[in-house]
Amino acid sequence: MNIFADETVANAYDSYYETEFGKKVDELERAALLEVMKDVPRGKLLELGSGTGHWTEFFLEQGFTVTASEVSDAMFAHARQKLAGRVEFRKADMMNLSIESESVENIAVITALEFVEDQMQAFAQMYRVLKPGGWLIVGCLNDSSVLGKNKADDPVYCHGEFMTKNDLETYLESFGIPQIVECVHLTANSEVLDGTDDAKTVPGVFLAACVQKED
Incomplete structure (x- = not known):
């Protein structure tokens, strides 16, 4: 089941980032991604x-x-409205x-691997198409x-x-030596601890990672 094929879920996705909490989370996630991808040359990216x-x-x-690729028509419709003329769109399933092979300069996949049928196969496909020396950016x-720990209570994350x-780290080590940064350290009451000493006491919700495929 692709939960993101549901138009209601697609409509709600961007709305989250318009809330005060969503804006804070977005700021932290972006900062973490920028930290791990600082050495990535700006070129073509799938x-x-x-x-x-x-x-x-x-x-x-x-x-x-x-080049933006997505399997959900509902999600793609939103992207086309926002980004028409700025990116190339390609409907693609990362399972296949x-x-x-070895034709893609850089790959990014952000909070999508959680919803694939087989994560190992998805990483294998990315490894296959990524050029030696190319970069993989993951969130x-x-x-x-x-x-x-509480995702079973959420209608999407479940x-x-x-x-x-x-x-x-295990998946990424097949590419090379990865860098991984945690952020969005939350309490059970969804209090954001990032920037405080208490942040180190709980795992971050978001993992930002980057790895260069070895030649």
Whole structure:
């Protein structure tokens, strides 16, 4: 089941980032991604699971030339409204990418791997199409965090399979030496602890990672 094929879910996705809490989370996630991708040359980038285009806009702002790929028509419709003429759109399933091997300069996938059928296969597909020396940028939700522990209570996240930091590191080590940063450290009451000493006491909800594929 692709929960994001539901028009209601697609409509609500961007609305989250318009709330005060969503704006704070977005700020923290962007900062973490910028930290891990600071060495990535700004060139062509294939974004997998691009959704409504929220992160597509971020990568455009960072100077990438983006091809946005998504399997959900509902999500794609929102992205086309926002980004028509600024990016190339391609409907694609990361379980079976119809892309030539070792042909992609950079890949990004942000909070989409949680909802694929087989994470190992998705990483294998990304490895196959990424050029040697190319970069993979990943953002995912941490199974060890308060969100991960309570995802069964959420109508969207209950459909996802989150990764721990160790899980993500294991997948990325097949590419090279990854850098992983945690952020959005939340209490059980959704209080944001980032920027305080208490942040170190709880796992971050968001894992930002980057790795260069070894030649």
